[in-house]
Amino acid sequence: MSDRERARGSTTPTLEFWIDLASNYSYLSAMRIEALAARYGVPVIWKPFLLQPIFRELGWTTPLFVAQKEKGQYVWCDMARQCRKYGLRWKRPSEFPRNTLLATRVAVAGDKAGWVAPFCREIMTLNFGYDRPVDSAGVIATVLERLGVDAQEALRAATSPQNKEALREQTAQARARGVFGAPTFFVGPELFWGNDRLEDALETAIGAL
């Protein structure tokens, strides 16, 4: 046990993965995180949340790279290259950011039920790998059925007042802990922002950075 682990008071560090389903860079991490974390022996805790209410509270009315044309154009070139690098399917979304409210509520419900990770991967692959809308109950039900989940029950659970409140609570927690973008990773109290920091977060989790 390293000093750092001892300081955290835990021998099994975990990696919190704060994911916004509408976020393109979250797509890269969603597709990579499970295999990579398994190699490090670090368990992943998925934390689906909504970035837009946080942006609004911070006074950012649109994603920065949408507001800034030059950066915006670059992001799509970068995404194509990153997907090539990681071997991920990529089709530039014709709509961005997409409405992922219902899908995120389902992801929160799926967290309790144990299928949050494959569900998020499927939704993000539709959005960023195939340029397909992911807002309707129909699309989401198809994804759930493919995963062997009772779609009607999952959708009922997702839209229950308790689950809506759970997502609001998760988003408020993100805000309180200083999240300002997605993906964000936490190792204990340490915040890592962006897919480019996934490896650093894992190195930190095992006490190597």
Next chain:
Amino acid sequence: MSDRERARGSTTPTLEFWIDLASNYSYLSAMRIEALAARYGVPVIWKPFLLQPIFRELGWTTPLFVAQKEKGQYVWCDMARQCRKYGLRWKRPSEFPRNTLLATRVAVAGDKAGWVAPFCREIMTLNFGYDRPVDSAGVIATVLERLGVDAQEALRAATSPQNKEALREQTAQARARGVFGAPTFFVGPELFWGNDRLEDALETAIGAL
């Protein structure tokens, strides 16, 4: 020779390194680029320029992460971690961004004279490794002398009308080619933004990405 190299019509791809001496993430690249590019067998062309006139033209009056408090706080944590990762000295600058106009003019002059790389590394290490101002002719002369360069001659060359114009021209070229941040790398027409993309740029240069 790969298809991509053939398409570029060159067997010796080069990496253009557009560096702003006031930029903290440029520090990381300045310290890493020569050793890394040598491993790839890719020559580096240093392009010192000024980001601030470009920010002004784009309507961004301060660096984004200075304007955005949450991101700003994060950047300094991130810098500390990145420097630890790369084994670089780090001391958070008490002034940011620092005035690097004269140093950048000297770097442009040094580009012709062949000492641009070690000069930039020294200046950036003072700024980001030791939290020291780098605006005065005195500090710059000390650095030049340490490199075995005639400081008075270099400073005269740097502040000549021709050299001032050369820096303005270099900055205008950056703007014309779509540079919106630093560091920026070019491999042929392909733009890569940020220290996190240095490896990708080199992989592209050798036709591997």
